[in-house]
Amino acid sequence: MALRELSSLEKFLGLKKPNKYSTQGDRKVPILQSNSGPSLVGLGTIATHLAQEAKRPDLLGASAEERAVVQQWLEYRVARLDGCAKEDIKTILKDLNAYLEDKVYLSGNHISLADPLMYYGLHHIITDLAVQEKEKYLNVTRWFDHVQHYPGVRHHLPPVVVLRNRVYTSGHH
Numbered sequence: 001m002a003l004r005e006l007s008s009l010e011k012f013l014g015l016k017k018p019n020k021y022s023t024q025g026d027r028k029v030p031i032l033q034s035n036s037g038p039s040l041v042g043l044g045t046i047a048t049h050l051a052q053e054a055k056r057p058d059l060l061g062a063s064a065e066e067r068a069v070v071q072q073w074l075e076y077r078v079a080r081l082d083g084c085a086k087e088d089i090k091t092i093l094k095d096l097n098a099y100l101e102d103k104v105y106l107s108g109n110h111i112s113l114a115d116p117l118m119y120y121g122l123h124h125i126i127t128d129l130a131v132q133e134k135e136k137y138l139n140v141t142r143w144f145d146h147v148q149h150y151p152g153v154r155h156h157l158p159p160v161v162v163l164r165n166r167v168y169t170s171g172h173h
Contacts, residue, residue: 001028001120002023002028002029002030002043003021003023003030004156005043005117005120005156006019006021006030006032006043006046006047006050007155007156008116008120008153008154008155008156008157009047009050009116009117010050011152011155012116012152012153012155013050013051013053013054013056013059014054014152015050015053015054019032019033019050020032020033021033021046024041027082027083029041029042029043030042030043030046032046032049042078043074043077043078043082043117044071044074044075044077044078044117047074047113047117048060048071048074048113051113058110059111059112059113060112060113061107061112062110066107066108066112069106069107069108069112069114070106070107070112070113070114072114073106073107073112073114073117073118074113074114074117076118077114077117077118077121080092081118081121081122082121089125093125093137093140094137096137096139096140097136097137097138097139097140098139099139100139100140100142100143101139103143104143104146105143105146105147106118106143111147111150115143115147115150115153116147116150116153118147119144119147119148119153119154120157122140122144123157123160126140126141126144126160127158127160134162141162144160144162145160145162148160
């Protein structure tokens with residue numbers, strides 16, 4: 001899964017020459033094979049490197065605080081979301097829903113590297129939610145729909161239908 005995500009991330013970043021990846025271990029941790037230096041290991045590390053390679057420092061955060069928030073979400077994606085148990089999904093969605101209450105994107109008002117990577121990680125979870133569950137996690141659903149429609153993000157994944165008339169009440173237009 002991570003290899004497809006990295007390929008989609010490369011396209012989102014506008015990188016023309018695809019990199020060579022492999023995986024290691026049972027969790028299939030991605031490895032970027034480098035011709036000019038040591039291999040890079042881990043989704044967050046590789047994603048950060050790709051953003052720098054694409055000369056997109058804006059995706060890493062404009063301030064020290066924003067950069068820390070982006071790194072925090074990259075770590076959260078790998079440590080908490082990847083391979084989470086089914087019984088942990090509701091807690092993750094509840095926490096994310098509360099966090100996104102006053103935010104457009106994970107690091108504030110601008111898309112960051114954390115948004116597409118969290119989107120990729122949550123896609124299968126959001127796809128499986130019933131309409132009532134999407135309504136329960138309104139902020140997550142709003143953020144997810146916003147990110148999936150951001151140009152270039154959703155390459156290898158099918159769109160998730162979010163019925164605005166059922167999800168967004170008249171008070172949220």
